[in-house]
Amino acid sequence: MSIHPALTPVRIGGTELPNRAVVAPMSRVSTSGDGVPTERMADYYREFALGGFGLITTEGTYTDDQHSQAYPDQPGLTSEAHAAGWREVVRAVHDAGGRIALQLMHAGALSQLDRPTIAPSAVAPKGAKMPAYGGGAGPFRTPAEATEAEIAQAIAGFAATAARAREAGFDAVEVHGANGYLVDQFITDYTNLRSDRYGGSVANRAHFAAEVLRAVRAAVGPEFPVGIRLSQTKVNDFEHRWPGGVGEAEVIFGSVAAAGADYLHLASEGRDWAESAQLAPGVTITRLAKEITGLPVIANGGMHEPARAEPLLSGGEADLVALGRGALANPDWPRLLAGGGRLREFDRAMLTPDVTLSGQPALR
Template sequence: MAENKELFEATGISTWRKLQDGPESKLFEPVKIGAWSLRTRTAMAPMTRCFADDKTGIVGDDVARYYRKRAADGIGLIISEGIVVSPRGKGNPGVPGLYTQEQIEGWKKVTEAVHAEGGTIIAQIWHVGRLSHHELTGNLPPQAPSAIRAEGHVARFRKPYDTPEEMTAADIQELAGQFAQAARNAIEAGFDGVEIHGAHGYLIDQFNSDASNRRTDRYGGDLAQRLTLTKEVLKAVIDAIGSDRTLIRFSALKVDDPDYMWPDPDGAIRTFTEAFREAGATMIHPSTMHFTRILADGKTMHQLVRKYWDGVIVGVGTLNPETAEQALAEGTIDVAAFGRPLLSNPDFIHRVKNGEPLEEYDAKKHHGVLV
């Protein structure tokens, strides 16, 4: 998905200097959320990089250097690229894992590098579900709530999505255990916590959508009932490492249907937040590509979330410092996450603080490289 060009048009020198020259910015103030004492109210959004060894899922020194640079710059919270919880969770060549001891050892180099710079890093734990191909999942069919094939092609693999295998009740229980074990493995690897990837049409979100979930057991039904899998995974992870180290990401956006929106955004968000509370969550990460888009009652997605959620909210969606500052000042979000600007600008925080222009993200230049 292409970055919104307006991001760079809206983040010129005048915006930087307005923040720099005005009252002390909330964006750059320290904050305590959960177990994490962050140097700034900024986060590095999770972005798939595919730089692990494709056969083993182990990351190397280049990945450690990549994250170390962002930590040295002063980003408050680094959320890692998606890390799969099992071999069948893989949806792209070169994605890392967190289910073997060798993978844990590889990640220790990354977390040690980040901590050496005073940073905080959490692992985004992930299972892509039906958005995969048997050649990526050990010659087994992808897993999904129902045997419904997604439309489109596997990113970076250029083959159509396979028809998935409907998960049994035993498969679902195993999945919750895999997420819990990945969370424990993350802590062993030195991560400060985890983010559960429950967004963007991947496996957890596939259970939440009536387009991919046609089950008639307790994992199917209306939205509240379809959220049963989300609650079970969330509870398992919280039981493993604590609610103060667990963040969960959710969205309406689907990788295989980027224009999708809930028919009733206000009602859907209320249902999601009720489920998160029931499972014991205290920190959530609503995800959208359009932070300022009005969804219902004159409110954006994050404003609707704040209507129903008084815990921590990490905001994301082609933010620039000005829109982030406003949302933080209004209390809509507690931490502002930035994505692709950090791929092309390892010194993103320095540039923003000092009124320096950003280097625009260029897919031809920055895709497939670690800066």
């Protein structure tokens, strides 16, 4: 029987991964309110490493203490106390044979904390807060339009956090440029009404993402893997698509590649990959990203189904596949795939951090 392509090795930047199975970033809101990773979090990430995933991406981690935090119990990496907690997580993953990337996240207008927010423009976000993340209910605040100084401060936060991540032993960092958070707010036409160099054309709207990547690259050096997660859809707007279609996507992909990204992680939100991947007849978002950038591309959305992941990888639509809920149900997905084991069904109770992954004992 031929090996599933998800189980073959791949390189991102200067790092060789043993397979193409990635744990997608998933908000777990598992700290005690101080942003410090806990022993329970170390066990959680360790289980994916024991399960054989080639790369584990952390939940979005806030990058400054002024405006970036999204949820009350979200982890951060802005202090030595945060770094010490993350070192224990990294050590647990490495001891189990895994590799782990820190996702760098700035919430922008989608913060659920009870404090002022900033965004590219003073545009009230669509939708409402998500009580499951612990930040209450009701509409989001209308953000203040970020000043040039605040933009520079946000970029510096991404860079400083990336440097701390490398020092803490992480194997890569990933800029969260998706799902409606700050980087995506700059990219998106209806949340970015600026008339300066950060607004207007899609090239200008992608400028903030490019500046973040350049600053992160300078902070971690040329060999350390740096990725960026992008999406058309958002946590507060499942229907959004880039209005410029293929042309807009080409500009965005070209901008982040030129700024120093080593890989692109293309995500769906509320829809699976098959539903959201088509930019035009015969043109998928993942294949276009590969053609424009020449970089490895991670596909996310329903990839836990081996029969769906196989043609994407073998047909050159993507280079890696990221699993979210499928990984929660099957933290040993690569091992099950290799051994022909039966995959477990996802249960919504698994979204609660207190529930043991897959309802099973910790892997040994």
